Amino acid sequence: MIRIAVDAMSGDLGPRTAILAVLRLATSAASGVRFILVGERSVLERLLPATLPSSVSVHHAPSWVAMDDDPRAALRHGRETSMWRALDLVRTGQADACVSAGNTGALMAMGRYLLKSLPGIERPAICKAMPVSRGRTWMLDLGANPQATAEQLHQFALMGAVLATRELGRDAEVALLNVGVESGKGPEVVQAASRLMADDRRLHYIGYIEGDDIYTGRADVVVCDGFAGNVALKASEGVAKLIGEKLRSGIRSRWRYRLAVPLLMPLLRRWRTELDPGAYNGAIFLGLRRPVIKSHGGADEGAFAGALNVAIEQVRRRVTEHIETELAES
Amino acid sequence: MIRIAVDAMSGDLGPRTAILAVLRLATSAASGVRFILVGERSVLERLLPATLPSSVSVHHAPSWVAMDDDPRAALRHGRETSMWRALDLVRTGQADACVSAGNTGALMAMGRYLLKSLPGIERPAICKAMPVSRGRTWMLDLGANPQATAEQLHQFALMGAVLATRELGRDAEVALLNVGVESGKGPEVVQAASRLMADDRRLHYIGYIEGDDIYTGRADVVVCDGFAGNVALKASEGVAKLIGEKLRSGIRSRWRYRLAVPLLMPLLRRWRTELDPGAYNGAIFLGLRRPVIKSHGGADEGAFAGALNVAIEQVRRRVTEHIETELAES
Known part of the structure; x- marks a missing residue:
């Protein structure tokens, strides 16, 4: 029960x-x-x-x-x-x-x-499944910790990996969000977290990932501090909303576009629930x-x-x- | 010439x-x-x-x-x-x-x-126009400075304001990217930058803005460090691409959807060039x-x-x- x-x-x-x-x-x-x-x-x-x-x-x-x-x-x-x-x-x-x-x-x-x-966790993190090209990618932290140390980012990675592994039924691949994929890129705290994650044999760590790759599903878990995570999530919601708005107003602008709507309706509905990053509701305080x-x-x-x-x-x-x-x- | x-x-x-x-x-x-x-x-x-x-x-x-x-x-x-x-x-x-x-x-x-x-500028920043609900919003820094001090964020704000004011022909409204709009939110460096910007009479500073509000056009200029800016831009590009992909594959999935395509073609084309955040090409090293x-x-x-x-x-x-x-x- x-x-x-x-x-x-x-x-x-x-x-x-x-x-x-x-x-x-x-x-x-x-x-x-x-x-x-x-x-x-x-x-x-x-x-x-x-x-x-x-x-x-x-x-x-x-x-x-x-x-x-x-x-x-x-x-x-x-x-x-x-x-x-x-x-x-x-x-x-x-x-x-x-x-x-x-x-x-x-x-x-x-x-x-x-x-x-939990013992060994300095700060809980907010984690959420994001819609990606195929399936889902879990991202954390999404805003609980606007700043995080390398050790805390490492702890986020461990927690996210356990969650995704349980959900997927296979070893989850973990990546660290950065502004480039080459080593030496990004702030020192991100580089230090990368070293901790690479050295941890419990993690299937695949290295850095950039913001656009969140949505390709290249990683099962994307780790970042709560500032970057919150910005990424909210910017994504903002773009999805803008695209939806422009699509609606575009379709309303001409009769020939309106004719297409009944044909597309089931697709537009499915598409809305599938793709709005805000629609995947339920953020986990890991x-x-x-x-x-x-x-x-x-x-x-x-x-x-x-x-x-x-x-x-x-x-x-x-x-x-x-x-x-x-x-x-x- | x-x-x-x-x-x-x-x-x-x-x-x-x-x-x-x-x-x-x-x-x-x-x-x-x-x-x-x-x-x-x-x-x-x-x-x-x-x-x-x-x-x-x-x-x-x-x-x-x-x-x-x-x-x-x-x-x-x-x-x-x-x-x-x-x-x-x-x-x-x-x-x-x-x-x-x-x-x-x-x-x-x-x-x-x-x-x-330029004299008074410690670090140049990368600035780009983003497509928003009505018109454009300029965002900086998009990746030149993964970390920035409060003073540097203030300098970014001044530069972005001049650029946007020249483009718009009116005083540009400047906001600072944060994980909430209440004062006291976010990292100390962001709060310190907010105080500098609020005290600067050359700036029309409107306070904090969250990631989703980048695309509503609430501010003419959005200021952040290069890490957050790069993450926001790339995540936005990733979502736009994902939505485009899902739309294409959705339309291909059924004959009745395909029938709608010729009706919508001009709209889809315009929509693509208007909305892809990557399509606004030309980032300025301010x-x-x-x-x-x-x-x-x-x-x-x-x-x-x-x-x-x-x-x-x-x-x-x-x-x-x-x-x-x-x-x-x-």
């Missing part, structure tokens, strides 16, 4: 999104999974059906963290919030993983405080002792369900336990 | 590309511009027509810089190369700007050695005493002509002189 604690008061769209996503999974094939909706009971019950599926329960929390709350303030004063209570269910063993669409900084701060980092998954703040019901599935997979594949074992071998 | 020195032996596609681009502009409306093709005379003459347009001449250089040459070695031993000779024509006043599709590191190293940086323009190594004839036009505009708008004046006012 896998138990997922869901911070139901988080996200830009309110508790409705989390509730609909949970109900969708609870009534579909996801057997063997229980969902605990954490939030203001009266608010949640107003949105829930009179009879809940047996796999769904409500856990009361009187308050919530706002999207623009300062993470340190949320950590100091947030014990009554749905985010804290959801994480605390994981800490006390009443749940196996936590999903929230809330304030990223607060979720990381509370996650580190309540769940602690390096905490238990799985914590961040859903995009603006995620709709389907995307939130995607984040719930990421959490279920993390527990099912025992990713956290495998990272702990791998790190103990050093 | 504007005179452009063209390193004709550079680029992945050989001298043919540079020659065709020069001939295209020389025989078209670009009056008042002279082109000096620099390279091995026998190679160039074999590719040139028997009678050259009066605005095109050849300047001999016995050697050339290879794309994978080490920039420091190229600088030490490269006096016979077409890149060196083209830059030297600018240094001696025989040309007003230099265009090369060659080795970026060597071009920057030779540019700094032969042309020197901060040198004379304009040096880097064309993409894989640029075709049309894209190379685009880089030549960027060089012509730089000279015509006297961007370098305006940067020098602006910096002298500090």
Whole structure:
């Protein structure tokens, strides 16, 4: 039995999104999974059906963290919030993983405080699957650590490799993001991380990779600090959005273009869900002792369900336990 | 009369590309511009027509810089190369700007050695126009300086603002790339640069911007270090390429999709040239005493002509002189 604690008061769209996503999974094939909706009971019950599926329960929390709350303030004063209570269910063993669409900084701060980092991990990192030419590539850190030491980048590589290896069922190939592929390129910290990774026999390290190669799938795992990762992810989202916009306005500009739309509709739909880097929802906070998954703040019901599935997979594949074992071998 | 020195032996596609681009502009409306093709005379003459347009001449250089040459070695031993000779024509006043599709590191190293940086500029930066929702946004640094101090980021901002202001004919709004828009976000060096930029009355500084906002056109100039800039640019190119690939293979997958292609063809073509971030060819080495323009190594004839036009505009708008004046006012 896998138990997922869901911070139901988080996200830009309110508790409705989390509730609909949970109900969708609870009534579909996801057997063997229980969902605990954490939030203001009266608010949640107003949105829930009179009879809940047996796999769904409500856990009361009187308050919530706002999207623009300062993470340190949320950590100091947030014990009554749905985010804290959801994480605390994981800490006390009443749940196996936590999903929230809330304030990223607060979720990381509370996650580190309540769940602690794995031994050997100085800083957890945010990791996400990106759509690539064939399949997926996992990228980390995507913003938890705007700066990272060579040792921390090395730890990100180890964690990402375990995650991708578990997902792919084969040894994952790991690359380090840089501004060129020749040795001697890039900042000293990146060069030092490259040496650590090349010397680590647990890693299948393939060297440097440039930004355009993230999307060719040349590596299964791309490692970088949270500044570069966040910039790469957001710039990618921005370009995808711009292309979508220009395509729509271009098609609207002439009648002959509009005639093509009915022919292409199924393709355009599939293409949208497949390719928007923001559509792969569910960022994993790797390096905490238990799985914590961040859903995009603006995620709709389907995307939130995607984040719930990421959490279920993390527990099912025992990713956290495998990272702990791998790190103990050093 | 504007005179452009063209390193004709550079680029992945050989001298043919540079020659065709020069001939295209020389025989078209670009009056008042002279082109000096620099390279091995026998190679160039074999590719040139028997009678050259009066605005095109050849300047001999016995050697050339290879794309994978080490920039420091190229600088030490490269006096016979077409890149060196083209830059030297600018240094001696025989040309007003230099265009090369060659080795970026060597071009920057030779540019700094032969042309020197402007007073007040510690490090030149690579700047490029990006396609955005409406119009263009200039971004720098795109890779010359993998690390930059707060003072250097401030200098990039001043240079980018002059360039964009000259191009737009109005005060350019400048933003600093960061992983969040709240003050206190991001690395200390970015926060320090933000304070310098906010205190500088020559700048119309609008604060932090995130990666996705590069493409909304919220700022006219986006400032970052060369690591983040290079990652953002290349990741953007990678996503655009991936989307193009998936669109093509999707359309090929079913007959009904193929039926739509003839209807959409003009749109798809326009869309490709408008939106590929790599298609805006011609990166400007801002901060040198004379304009040096880097064309993409894989640029075709049309894209190379685009880089030549960027060089012509730089000279015509006297961007370098305006940067020098602006910096002298500090």
